[in-house]
Amino acid sequence: MLLLGAAFVLLLVTNIATFYMLRQTAAYTAIENHGHRTQIAGWQLVSLLTDAETGQRGFMLTANPAYLQVYNNALTQIPSVVETMDELIADDPELSPRLERVRSLYEARRTLMIDTVNMTRQGRIGEAVGAVRSGHGKALMDAMRLEVAEISNAIDRRTEAATSAATSSRQYTTAFSVFAGLLIVVLGIIGAGLVRRQIGDLLKAQRELDRANSGLEAEVRERTSELVRANEEIQRFAYIVSHDLRAPLVNVMGYTSELERISGKVDALIAKLEVEHPDTVSEDTALAIREDAPEAIGFIRASTSKMDGLIKAILQLSRDGRRELTPNELDMNQLVKGLVDAVAHPLSAGDGRVEVGDLPSIVNDRMAIEQIFGNLIDNAIKYRKPEQSLLLAIKGKDLSGQEVEFEVTDNGRGIAPKDHERVFELFRRSGRQDQPGEGLGLAFVRNTVRRLGGSITVESDVGEGTTFRIRLPRTFAPRAL
Numbered sequence: 001m002l003l004l005g006a007a008f009v010l011l012l013v014t015n016i017a018t019f020y021m022l023r024q025t026a027a028y029t030a031i032e033n034h035g036h037r038t039q040i041a042g043w044q045l046v047s048l049l050t051d052a053e054t055g056q057r058g059f060m061l062t063a064n065p066a067y068l069q070v071y072n073n074a075l076t077q078i079p080s081v082v083e084t085m086d087e088l089i090a091d092d093p094e095l096s097p098r099l100e101r102v103r104s105l106y107e108a109r110r111t112l113m114i115d116t117v118n119m120t121r122q123g124r125i126g127e128a129v130g131a132v133r134s135g136h137g138k139a140l141m142d143a144m145r146l147e148v149a150e151i152s153n154a155i156d157r158r159t160e161a162a163t164s165a166a167t168s169s170r171q172y173t174t175a176f177s178v179f180a181g182l183l184i185v186v187l188g189i190i191g192a193g194l195v196r197r198q199i200g201d202l203l204k205a206q207r208e209l210d211r212a213n214s215g216l217e218a219e220v221r222e223r224t225s226e227l228v229r230a231n232e233e234i235q236r237f238a239y240i241v242s243h244d245l246r247a248p249l250v251n252v253m254g255y256t257s258e259l260e261r262i263s264g265k266v267d268a269l270i271a272k273l274e275v276e277h278p279d280t281v282s283e284d285t286a287l288a289i290r291e292d293a294p295e296a297i298g299f300i301r302a303s304t305s306k307m308d309g310l311i312k313a314i315l316q317l318s319r320d321g322r323r324e325l326t327p328n329e330l331d332m333n334q335l336v337k338g339l340v341d342a343v344a345h346p347l348s349a350g351d352g353r354v355e356v357g358d359l360p361s362i363v364n365d366r367m368a369i370e371q372i373f374g375n376l377i378d379n380a381i382k383y384r385k386p387e388q389s390l391l392l393a394i395k396g397k398d399l400s401g402q403e404v405e406f407e408v409t410d411n412g413r414g415i416a417p418k419d420h421e422r423v424f425e426l427f428r429r430s431g432r433q434d435q436p437g438e439g440l441g442l443a444f445v446r447n448t449v450r451r452l453g454g455s456i457t458v459e460s461d462v463g464e465g466t467t468f469r470i471r472l473p474r475t476f477a478p479r480a481l
Contacts, residue, residue, distance in 0.1 A: 003187050003190060003191040003194070004191065006187055007184050007187045007188065007191075010180045010183055010184055010187075011180075011184065013176075013180065014176065014177050014180045014181075017173050017176055017177070018173060018177065020169075020173075021169050021170060021173040024165070024166060024169045025166050025169070025170070027162075028162040028163065028165060028166040029166075031158060031159065031162045032159050032162055032163070034088060035155035035156070035158055035159045036155075036159075037084075037088060038085065038088045038089055038095075038151065038152075038155055039151070039152045039155055039156075041081055041084045041085045041088065042085060042102070042148040042151050042152060043148060043152070044081050045078060045081045045082065045085065045102070045106065045144075045148065046141075046144060046145055046148050048074040048075075048077055048078050048081060049074070049078065049106065049109060049110075049141065049144065050141070051070055051071075051073070051074040052070075052071050052074035052075050052078070052110075052113055053109075053113065053137070053141070054067075054070060054071075055067045055068060055069070055070035055071030055072075055074065056071050056113045056116060056117055057132070058070070059071065059117060059120060060116060060117075060120045060125065060128050060129065060132070063120065068117070071113070071117065075110065075113075078106065078110070082102075082103060082106065085099055085102070086099065086103075089151070094154060095151055095154060095155075098147050098150055098151050099151070101143075101147050102144055102147045102148060102151075105140050105143050105144040105147065106144065108140050109137060109140040109141060109144065112131065112136065112137050112140065113137070115128075115131065116128040116131050116132060119131070252300070252304050253301070253304045253305075256297060256300050256301050256304060259293075259297055259300075260294075260297050260301075263289065263293045263294060263297060266289050266293075267289050267290055270285070270286055270289050270290070274286070325365040325368060325451070325452070325476070326365055326366075327363050327364060327365060327475075327476035328363065328364070328365070328366050329361065329363055330361060330362050330363065330364055330366060330369060331361055332359035332360065332361055332362060332369075332396060332406075333356065333358070333359050335366070335369065335370065335373070336356050336359060336373060336394055337356060339370060339373055339374050339377055340354045340356065340377065342374075343377060343378070343381060346381050347381065347390065350381075350384060350386075350389060350390055351389040351390075352381065352384065352389055352390030352391070352392065353389070353390070353391060353392070354377075354392045354393075354394065355391070355392070355393045355394070356393075356394045357393070357394065357395040357396060358396070359394070359395070359396035359406065360396050360397065360398050360404045360474070362404055362472060362473075362474055362475070362476075363474070363475045363476045364452055364472065364473075364476050365452065365476070368448050368451070368452055369452075371444070371445075371448060372445050372448055372449060372470065373394075373406075373408070375441045375442070375444065375445050376408045376445065376468055377392065377408070378441070379441060379442070380392045380408070380410035380412055380466075383412045383413045384410070384411075384412045384413070385411070385412055385413060388411065390410065390411065390412065391410065391411045392408070392409070392410045393407070393408075393409045393410075394406065394407070394408050394409075395407045395409075398474070399471070402473055402474045402475060403454075403471055403472065403473060403474060404471070404472055404473075404474050405469060405470065405471050405472075406469070406470045406472070407467055407468070407469055407470075408467070408468045408470070409465065409466070409467040409468075410465050410466055411465040412465055412466060413462070413463065414460045414461050414462045414463050414464045414465055414466055415458065415460040415461075415462070415466055416460075416461070416462050417460075417461060420458050420460065423442045423458070424442050424443055424445075424446045424456075425443060426440060426443045449470060449472070452472055452473075452476070453472065453473045453476075454470060454471050454472035454473065455470075455471050456468060456469065456470050456471075457469050
């Protein structure tokens, strides 16, 4: 950049110097032209007076009026020549005094010629010849020639000085231009060398980066493969663990039923003893059999049912993770309308309504998309505000690139900002726990969205409703999790 800046400054200075030289040359040329015009006018004045003098003498010697034509033509042209000289040097402090002397000499010589011509016309030839022989006219002409010569010499000196200055300026400018040109060439060579070296460094860095990228891509592929294998192992482990957990749980549930049956028999036996042998059954024993035992069995049954639901959910999540995704052209308007129709009854029970905008079509797995939107619609219905009608809006739009975005917005309870990430975790729920559920729905939604190559975010606050934003590729692009 410094070299380019220096070259630019040199070019700018060279251009300025060239412009200055051109202006100086133009000024010197103007001086020269002005001087030449002045010289021409001065010598033209002398020439015309000489012509007039020739006509005057010819008329005096021959009395032939033809000579007066030359005389009159010369005197007629002289005023315009004098006026031209006046325009050229009237403001010149050096030459204007000489112009005044030239003008006075011209007037004196003109008067003398007019007088001699008039004398000749009147027949006073002797007086006219005497006036001519007196030498006064010759002295006037000699003085005029001298003044015009001095004016011409002064102009020659100015012209010579201007020419010399122009020559010096041209030489200096040429020398500077040559020097600047050579310096620019040197700067260009240095700059080309630096650019070449820079390009070489960039190419070297690019090659190193390409090698690093190649290694990185291989490492990413390897790590991705490892993650895929790890994820498959986790899913298999979850399936196996969940399957193995259900076996003892089934036994617990079976024995709970057996305990419940035995408890009923014992209760019947206690009742019979109370009738037949009232003194053999204590009040504490009867209370334990009729109240404590059923309550304990109820707690066991509720806990085993809950655990059975959790295990089934884990098994379902594991199966869904292993399911092969199949891309299809999906009309999202039709798909969402079908999901809304499926929940028409719970919607109408709370005067709820769903507004579906114009949704973009995508190529993706139908079952996965139905599960995503079905979960979000079910959550909106489940966690609506009891004091107002549910309003659920589903919108979509195309994004730049190859993505689409869907919004599912409700006016329900809302989610506290601190729980925005928590609601996507397994078995984690937000707010009041007054609705049935295991805390798996949104975890399943995010897992599925990511598997489809997209992302999901939530915007919400308590009492302000909730908006889920889902970004998906327009065309199916699955990735392993």
